[in-house]
Amino acid sequence: MTTLQSLRERASARGQSATRPAHTSAEEARRRRRITVTLGILAVLCLAGIIAYLTYDVRGSWDYAMDLRGRQVGSLVVVGAAVGASSLVFQTIAGSRILTPSVMGFDALYLLVQTIVVFFFGGTAFMMMGVGERFLLNTVVLTVFGLLLFRWLFGRNSRNLLVLVLVGIVIGSLFGSLTSLASRVLSPDDFLTLQDVMFASFNTVDGALLWVAAAVCAVGVVALVPLLRYLDVVDLGHDNAVALGAPYHRVVTLTLAVVTVLVAVSTALVGPMLFLGLIVANLARQIIPTHRHTELVLGSMLVGVLCTVGGQFVVGHLMDNGTTLSVVVNLVGGIYFILLLMRTVKL
Amino acid sequence: MITVRNVSHRYDKQVVLNEVGLTLPVGELTSIVGANGAGKSTLLSVVSRLIKPESGTVFIDDLDVQTAGDDAISRRLAVLRQDNRISARLTVVDLVRFGRFPYSKGRLTPEDHRLVDEALDYLDLQPFRDRFLDQLSGGQRQRAYIAMILAQDTDYILLDEPLNNLDMKHSSSMMTLLRRAADELGKTIVLVLHDINFASCYSDHIVAMRDGEVIVQGTPTQIMRRDVLREVFDMDIHVQDLNGVRLGIFWTTGAPVGPGPLAAEAGDTTRDEDGARRVAEPASITIR
Numbered sequence: 001m002t003t004l005q006s007l008r009e010r011a012s013a014r015g016q017s018a019t020r021p022a023h024t025s026a027e028e029a030r031r032r033r034r035i036t037v038t039l040g041i042l043a044v045l046c047l048a049g050i051i052a053y054l055t056y057d058v059r060g061s062w063d064y065a066m067d068l069r070g071r072q073v074g075s076l077v078v079v080g081a082a083v084g085a086s087s088l089v090f091q092t093i094a095g096s097r098i099l100t101p102s103v104m105g106f107d108a109l110y111l112l113v114q115t116i117v118v119f120f121f122g123g124t125a126f127m128m129m130g131v132g133e134r135f136l137l138n139t140v141v142l143t144v145f146g147l148l149l150f151r152w153l154f155g156r157n158s159r160n161l162l163v164l165v166l167v168g169i170v171i172g173s174l175f176g177s178l179t180s181l182a183s184r185v186l187s188p189d190d191f192l193t194l195q196d197v198m199f200a201s202f203n204t205v206d207g208a209l210l211w212v213a214a215a216v217c218a219v220g221v222v223a224l225v226p227l228l229r230y231l232d233v234v235d236l237g238h239d240n241a242v243a244l245g246a247p248y249h250r251v252v253t254l255t256l257a258v259v260t261v262l263v264a265v266s267t268a269l270v271g272p273m274l275f276l277g278l279i280v281a282n283l284a285r286q287i288i289p290t291h292r293h294t295e296l297v298l299g300s301m302l303v304g305v306l307c308t309v310g311g312q313f314v315v316g317h318l319m320d321n322g323t324t325l326s327v328v329v330n331l332v333g334g335i336y337f338i339l340l341l342m343r344t345v346k347l
Numbered sequence: 348m349i350t351v352r353n354v355s356h357r358y359d360k361q362v363v364l365n366e367v368g369l370t371l372p373v374g375e376l377t378s379i380v381g382a383n384g385a386g387k388s389t390l391l392s393v394v395s396r397l398i399k400p401e402s403g404t405v406f407i408d409d410l411d412v413q414t415a416g417d418d419a420i421s422r423r424l425a426v427l428r429q430d431n432r433i434s435a436r437l438t439v440v441d442l443v444r445f446g447r448f449p450y451s452k453g454r455l456t457p458e459d460h461r462l463v464d465e466a467l468d469y470l471d472l473q474p475f476r477d478r479f480l481d482q483l484s485g486g487q488r489q490r491a492y493i494a495m496i497l498a499q500d501t502d503y504i505l506l507d508e509p510l511n512n513l514d515m516k517h518s519s520s521m522m523t524l525l526r527r528a529a530d531e532l533g534k535t536i537v538l539v540l541h542d543i544n545f546a547s548c549y550s551d552h553i554v555a556m557r558d559g560e561v562i563v564q565g566t567p568t569q570i571m572r573r574d575v576l577r578e579v580f581d582m583d584i585h586v587q588d589l590n591g592v593r594l595g596i597f598w599t600t601g602a603p604v605g606p607g608p609l610a611a612e613a614g615d616t617t618r619d620e621d622g623a624r625r626v627a628e629p630a631s632i633t634i635r
Contacts, residue, residue, distance in 0.1 A: 023464065028477055239397050240431065243397065243426045244448040244449055244499070246448065289436045291436055291437050291441055
């Protein structure tokens with residue numbers, strides 16, 4: 001009893017003085033500790049989710065289940081982390097909490113690319129292409145067009161938020177109309193092929209592809225690391241960032257390039273998840289109340305993994321694939337998006 | 348010294364700065380005044396390289412702001428634009444620490460922390476250091492921004508309408524503070540101001556702009572004259588000397604109001620807004 005008490009006292013004394021630098025108040029130290037704890041809990045939850053996903057109700061061959069589920073959970077983790085990181089930093093450079101790559105028309109672009117390929121080469125050729133080639137094609141095309149799209153959006157003089165949202169919606173519906181026009185003239189067989197890739201699917205991901213995607217995303221996230229402390233300043237807006245000597249345009253351009261690659265790879269891997277980034281990034285900002293992007297990006301990646309793995313666990317295991325994850329994400333995210341818009345416009 | 352040479356700038360086809368040339372002396376508080384759209388804010392943005400002008404150059408001492416590089420300029424000149432809507436979750440001390448970014452790039456040294464504390468002390472912000480910005484009043488938030496600017500520890504400080512959204516009390520204490528920073532810390536301070544009387548009371552030097560050009564500049568005594576102000580603002584403003592301070596009576600055009608000084612106090616008659624005469628209340632009013 002006494003030892004426990006003295007231990008506790010020593011621990012609290014350490015918390016108040018020894019670990020706290022002189023220039024940080026107790027309040028600030030407490031806040032930072034709470035953020036670290038939150039990140040730790042998120043990491044544990046992610047790990048628990050992954051283990052639960054792998055081991056829940058395994059029937060028949062353990063090896064087979066591990067192989068299939070391992071690939072599934074691997075792609076969920078890659079997509080969750082990539083979407084989490086990219087959406088969060090995109091919000092920062094866009095200077096808005098309701099803009100994510102998907103909202104700005106990236107998913108619509110993906111669908112358009114698929115449709116055009118099927119339209120010009122036919123469904124059989126599309127399926128014959130092999131997953132590797134298709135992945136490569138998608139990634140390259142999405143990266144190139146994504147860079148052009150974002151470059152154009154960010155190069156404009158007017159950075160009015162509502163104008164940008166409107167532009168995103170217009171681009172989205174333009175691409176959407178083109179997609180539906182092209183799909184209308186397709187043969188029924190080709191159309192079926194197309195429908196297959198139109199929704200995100202985690203059930204059948206090629207193993208080799210997963211490794212490539214994971215590697216590219218890892219490189220992307222590592223490339224973000226030196227940018228993080230500059231993103232802290234960029235979050236203050238263009239004028240303040242320039243005034244404080246941050247190389248604003250270089251940071252925005254580099255970040256945009258990384259974001260485009262991350263989104264392109266994760267979309268090419270599993271398909272579009274329109275509102276996932278929006279939910280994940282805003283959720284992360286809510287539970288991690290800081291401006292430091294090191295913690296924000298890490299938190300957003302963890303929340304992303306938790307959302308995809310947890311969501312797919314519920315949809316796949318508990319609901320027995322009664323619906324798909326992307327449908328659930330779009331439903332929840334769509335409502336959330338409307339709420340965010342209403343809250344912002346009310347100002 | 349800030350030297351502006353032949354600076355011109357346009358937004359689309361609209362000329363906002365037309366061949367502006369200007370030198371601003373060191374260690375003084377300079378106010379830029381003029382009507383809306385005269386080009387004041389644009390000039391401030393060009394000087395602080397937030398906007399690249401179509402033509403012309405700006406020098407801070409011997410540095411060309413467009414070519415000198417981020418570090419060199421941001422260690423010599425700090426600027427604060429009006430309406431800073433920051434969406435990041437920032438506490439006061441977080442914000443002030445950003446003032447050290449030009450030096451430490453986010454990795455603060457003990458020296459940086461000392462300067463941050465000094466800036467917080469200077470603006471009496473220590474009690475609020477751990478408050479989030481959105482939990483502060485307008486006046487406190489403005490002070491937090493000024494503390495960030497002071498932590499940047501630059502010789503030159505440029506502020507675009509620092510009195511925006513401040514009430515009377517906070518406006519005058521902000522101006523007193525800036526005056527102190529010029530006098531005690533030897534800063535060169537350039538402000539864009541809308542209220543000519545604040546400019547008159549606190550500046551060493553006033554620059555008056557109209558239609559994208561600097562039309563006149565000088566000491567408050569030289570600028571605060573009916574004929575000069577008419578040229579600048581296109582408004583007939585009566586100027587009153589009050590114990591050596593010149594005040595422009597711009598609330599009513601042309602002349603001071605009423606029959607004489609503090610007429611109401613003598614129990615005299617005044618006019619209502621609708622023009623009806625009424626007898627004023629006696630001078631004594633109970634204030635709770």
